[in-house]
Amino acid sequence: MIHTTILSGVTFLYFAAFVFYLFRMMLGREFWGKAATWAALIGLVAQSVALVLRWKASYDLGFGHAPLSNFYESLIFFAWTIVLLYLLMERRLKNRSIGVFVLPVAFLIMAYASIAPGMNQRIEPLIPALQSNWLTSHVLTCFMGYAAFTVAFALGIMYFVKKTAGERPGLFIRLLPSEFQIDELMYSCAALGFIFLTLGIVTGSVWAHYAWGSYWSWDPKETWSLITWLIYAVMLHARLARGWRGRRMAVMTIVGFGCVLFTYLGVNLLPSLHSYMT
The missing domain is CATH 1.20.120 (Four Helix Bundle (Hemerythrin (Met), subunit A))
Structure with a gap:
């Protein structure tokens, strides 16, 4: 086609x-x-x-x-x-x-x-369980969250590239934003992703109740979505309450993105109500 x-x-x-x-x-x-x-x-x-x-x-x-x-x-x-x-x-x-x-x-x-x-x-x-308008809202919010976390991950990699530059950085390094700017962007993207993922979990719960009669069933996809949500919640809380910046934030964006990938791809290897994604 x-x-x-x-x-x-x-x-x-x-x-x-x-x-x-x-x-x-x-x-x-x-x-x-x-x-x-x-x-x-x-x-x-x-x-x-x-x-x-x-x-x-x-x-x-x-x-x-x-x-x-x-x-x-x-x-x-x-x-x-x-x-x-x-x-x-x-x-x-x-x-x-x-x-x-x-x-x-x-x-x-x-x-x-x-x-x-x-x-x-x-x-x-x-399949009958997917024949709902909640499908679009749930998938849209989840993937907007995943996209924001992906950009935060890219910024985390950029931070370490910038950080490991020598005393006489080349043109590539000089064109990168400052470490402070990268840090602020990591935080902004992580916060945006957190908001969208929260909306994705909420719409998914409503959809689950509509389709299967339960808001939460500890399905592997649901469980790992919650784990991912908690990782970013800890990251944002540590930023606001403990003043985490720089290297710690960059590490958390990479760890969080690993959880995103497992939530999206890894759980497809497990028995799940979301196995249609495979």
Whole structure:
């Protein structure tokens, strides 16, 4: 289908954006930064069109649901939220150096969705438990939270790259924001992700009660979502109450992102009501 072809092209656009961001950091020429931004923006628009076309195709097939119902569609949407959030941040901060750390994640997610063996790319009807408007609100808020945590993770990696630079840093390091700015951005992204994840857990609980008659059942996905929520709650509390900054915050963004990945991917290996995602 045409939407699958478009999404394949988007994968290469995100890779091109990463390479252009890297060229900017290595060569110091803003031309490459503008090219990277345009590549990422065109990729995001094309991906949005592909998602709409896939949504329309589901209606043409008689199913009629948002493209958020299986593992393939969730990967595509995850990459979309990451690039959307990053481009909004770039526009607000007027700083393109973060892109070299964020775009590789979006590219790898898209590449995995395209080439992973056994990946089901077909549009299929929803199982009865998923036939609810709560599906869209739950998935949207969760993945916006995941996207914010992904950007926070990228900033954590950036912080350590900046921190380990020698006394005479090269052009790449000099183009990065200051350690103070990176720290503030890590906190802001983690706080934003925490808000969205909280909304995701709440909407998921309401949906669970609607679908299965219980707000909480200690399903592996629910349990690890709670663990992830607690990790970021501790991080934000320590920031406000104990004054955690810098290295500690960077470590927590990496640990938290590890929990996000396990919540999203790892629990699919366990018996779960969310096993449809596999």
